[in-house]
Amino acid sequence: MVWDLSRIDEEQTPEDAEDGPPELLFIHGGHTSKISDFSWNPCEDWVVASVAEDNILQIWQMAENIYHDEDDLPEEPAKP
Numbered sequence: 207m208v209w210d211l212s213r214i215d216e217e218q219t220p221e222d223a224e225d226g227p228p229e230l231l232f233i234h235g236g237h238t239s240k241i242s243d244f245s246w247n248p249c250e251d252w253v254v255a256s257v258a259e260d261n262i263l264q265i266w267q268m269a270e271n272i273y274h275d276e277d278d279l280p281e282e283p284a285k286p
Contacts, residue, residue, distance in 0.1 A: 208230075208231045208232040208233075208234075208268065209229050209230060209231060210229050210231050211229055212229075213228045213229040214227075214228070214229045215228075216228040216229075231268070232268050234254075234256065234264075234266060236256075236264050236266065237256065237258040237262065237264065238258070238260070238262075239258040239259045239260040239262070240258060240259050241256050241257070241258050241259075242257055242258060242259050243256070243257050244256040244257070250267070252267050252268050252270075253265065253266070253267045254266055254267070
């Protein structure tokens with residue numbers, strides 16, 4: 207799970223509340239065993255390596271729309 211503690215106590219719609227508290231950004235569902243360690247990539251933003259007790263290593267990155275508001279995302283150039 208990835209949390210944004212700056213979002214604690216933000217208001218939510220009842221529909222959004224069904225997905226969890228406002229500070230919960232993301233749940234990585236790729237592992238089937240308990241995660242034993244993880245590390246943020248020091249060179250690539252939002253890239254994480256995680257390893258589970260079954261020794262499966264996963265390297266993953268959250269989609270940009272998860273950690274940026276829609277207003278913050280750069281607009282895609284118009285296609286000709």
